[in-house]
Amino acid sequence: MTTILTVLHDSPYGSEKTYNALRIALALQEHADSPIKQRLFLMSDAVVAALSGQNTPDLSYHIGQMLEILMAQGVEVHLCKTCCQMRGVDESRLIEGAQISTLVELSQFTLGSDKVIHV
Numbered sequence: 001m002t003t004i005l006t007v008l009h010d011s012p013y014g015s016e017k018t019y020n021a022l023r024i025a026l027a028l029q030e031h032a033d034s035p036i037k038q039r040l041f042l043m044s045d046a047v048v049a050a051l052s053g054q055n056t057p058d059l060s061y062h063i064g065q066m067l068e069i070l071m072a073q074g075v076e077v078h079l080c081k082t083c084c085q086m087r088g089v090d091e092s093r094l095i096e097g098a099q100i101s102t103l104v105e106l107s108q109f110t111l112g113s114d115k116v117i118h119v
Contacts, residue, residue: 003037004028005113007106012049012063013056021119022066029073039113040070041106043080047089050079050098064095071097078105 006025010017025038042049054064067077078101084090091100110116 001035001037002032002115003039003113004115004117005039005041005109006117006119007041007043008046008049008119009044010119011045013059014045017119018046018049018063019061019066021117022063022070024117025070025075026066029070029075038070038075039078039109040067040075041078041080041101041109043083045087047079047083047087050077050094051089052093052095067095067098071095078109080106 006021008018008021012018021040025040028036028038049063050067052064054062056062071077077095077098079089079094079098081100081102084100094100
């Protein structure tokens, strides 16, 4: 089984980097020839992508819903603890299933992955 770690750094709605990274993750889930294990690790401003209650009436995409779809497909979503603390984000504000993690865990995910993508 191929293990893929994607590390996101950018704000969910300030550019299309996070959107496109999630599109790629969804496509990998759908089109992989053999089973894969994916993890997403959100850092910097990307941690706000996992906030629950996003209201995006004027946008053609909804980052929170994309994360929920990925988690329903078994993709793990982790957020940098330090980045969350700096932005006042705690687990009570997150989409169900997203979890706050540490750099030690990110290091373990990186070492245990076959492929690492930084966005």
